[in-house]
Amino acid sequence: MTVTVQPKASHFINGAYVEDTAGTEIPVIYAATGQQIASVHAATPEIVDMALASAKAGQKSWAAMTGTERGRVLRRAADIMRDRNHDLSVLETYDTGKPMSETLYVDATSGADALEYFGGLAGSLTGEHIPMGQDWVYTVREPLGLCVGIGAWNYPTQIACWKAAPALACGNAMVFKPSETTPLCALKVAEILFEAGLPAGVFNVVQGMGEVGGALVTDPRVDKVSLTGSAPTGKKVYAAAAAGMKHVTMELGGKSPLIIFDDADLENAVGGAILANFYSSGQICSNGTRVFVQKGIKEAFLTRLTERLETAVIGDPMDEATTFGPMVSENQRDIALGYIAKGEAEGARLVYGGKQLDRDGWYIQPTVFADVNDGMVIAREEIFGPVMAVLDFDDEDEVIARANDTEFGLAAGVFTRDLSRGHRVIAAMEAGSCFINSYNDAPVEAPFGGVKASGVGRENSKEAIKHYSQVKSVYVRMGDVEAPF
Numbered sequence: 001m002t003v004t005v006q007p008k009a010s011h012f013i014n015g016a017y018v019e020d021t022a023g024t025e026i027p028v029i030y031a032a033t034g035q036q037i038a039s040v041h042a043a044t045p046e047i048v049d050m051a052l053a054s055a056k057a058g059q060k061s062w063a064a065m066t067g068t069e070r071g072r073v074l075r076r077a078a079d080i081m082r083d084r085n086h087d088l089s090v091l092e093t094y095d096t097g098k099p100m101s102e103t104l105y106v107d108a109t110s111g112a113d114a115l116e117y118f119g120g121l122a123g124s125l126t127g128e129h130i131p132m133g134q135d136w137v138y139t140v141r142e143p144l145g146l147c148v149g150i151g152a153w154n155y156p157t158q159i160a161c162w163k164a165a166p167a168l169a170c171g172n173a174m175v176f177k178p179s180e181t182t183p184l185c186a187l188k189v190a191e192i193l194f195e196a197g198l199p200a201g202v203f204n205v206v207q208g209m210g211e212v213g214g215a216l217v218t219d220p221r222v223d224k225v226s227l228t229g230s231a232p233t234g235k236k237v238y239a240a241a242a243a244g245m246k247h248v249t250m251e252l253g254g255k256s257p258l259i260i261f262d263d264a265d266l267e268n269a270v271g272g273a274i275l276a277n278f279y280s281s282g283q284i285c286s287n288g289t290r291v292f293v294q295k296g297i298k299e300a301f302l303t304r305l306t307e308r309l310e311t312a313v314i315g316d317p318m319d320e321a322t323t324f325g326p327m328v329s330e331n332q333r334d335i336a337l338g339y340i341a342k343g344e345a346e347g348a349r350l351v352y353g354g355k356q357l358d359r360d361g362w363y364i365q366p367t368v369f370a371d372v373n374d375g376m377v378i379a380r381e382e383i384f385g386p387v388m389a390v391l392d393f394d395d396e397d398e399v400i401a402r403a404n405d406t407e408f409g410l411a412a413g414v415f416t417r418d419l420s421r422g423h424r425v426i427a428a429m430e431a432g433s434c435f436i437n438s439y440n441d442a443p444v445e446a447p448f449g450g451v452k453a454s455g456v457g458r459e460n461s462k463e464a465i466k467h468y469s470q471v472k473s474v475y476v477r478m479g480d481v482e483a484p485f
């Protein structure tokens, strides 16, 4: 089966593709070539209204179904996704430029995991019974209503599923706006959900830039906003949602620490640092981009890291042998190159990479700076590209203080053979998603999300249910009412 990249239309509303060419045209550029491969149109106010109205209308009947029935639809969608993993992976690669060696194993598969997991939970979402003598209180776990999901461009299939699956399991409807950089994959998620039996209107996709997101967030029909994006966008969206007293989940950026003690298994620590910086060409929110290496292991770490980076296969993302692809866009590549120039200007030591590749597409080399200090821009700001900053440290208390000295708090990792120390250090980390002798695992069973400027709320796991439902409490009196007069 050939994969058609140009979607049938820009938006998916009320169970069907919808077009309105009056909206601004958004070209879809393949990151590996720089060539346009498709285009969509940003949603006009009429399209936004149509999507919200269809979600509002679809939500009530979806919520009226039993949890088991809703779960069956989600689990069927998970099966379809797995069956089509290859084509969905090709589309994900076209959308993002990430290599097939990643997309075949991570994107549609993790989307399917979310649909399966929350499909399984849907039938068990209940309230509780609270005895009060002869009276009692019962609670009802209710959906929030109409949820808006807004996505970043690095994991377009996964982000759509991580938001849709718990929202729909709880009986909500959703309008999802993918990033304008990667508009294709969410449409396939919508198609698959409807093929699996989702009623029309319950999951809708509209395209557009920040202003379309803004129109969704401020609409009075919307009860909840879940954003995956940068911290500056998060602050704007959170404020706009607060004005309407809407629920929020904010999955934002980070500048996470990865701490490597000199007793760590060197190969595992190097492998962890590679996963924490160069998977998806470094475009992962939870990346451990501040790699604190204890002085005793520093030179061995840098030597082995450099040797292993030499084995990266940089090239055509459609070739399954490729292990390192291009950046998502020219803009994102230029942002990363700008930070590399800043690192050199600030006096950090360029140990590896740092160059743009002389070929079509938005390729830069995996890049490592050593001798980075805490005040340098490359140690403070999120780069969202393949740029690792290696910082030295002497002892545990010092590294804990320095690791936490950031506005962000998405993730943190530690490599050590001393497990007591591993737990002690992680206990002190101001971060939501932590790793001991590992990095960047994100199974659907575990909560995922940040603290401080990295966000509020959690995706995945049973925690996500709390962010897509609310509890009604009902006091039931069996006897007479006693009133003072």
Ligand code: NAD
Residues within 6 Å of the ligand: 150, 151, 152, 153, 154, 155, 177, 178, 179, 180, 208, 209, 210, 211, 212, 213, 214, 217, 228, 229, 230, 231, 232, 233, 234, 236, 237, 250, 251, 252, 253, 254, 284, 285, 286, 382, 384, 410, 449, 450, 455
């Ligand atoms: P971005 O903040 O530029 O955009 C994110 C989304 O918000 C896009 O869909 C965009 O159109 C929309 N948007 C922009 N302005 C808006 C507004 N005023 N109102 C409503 N919507 C608006 O982020 P990006 O460049 O697409 O993605 C990269 C960022 O996302 C990085 O900071 C990264 O760390 C973060 N991210 C976080 C997670 C996580 O789970 N914590 C996952 C992936 C990416």
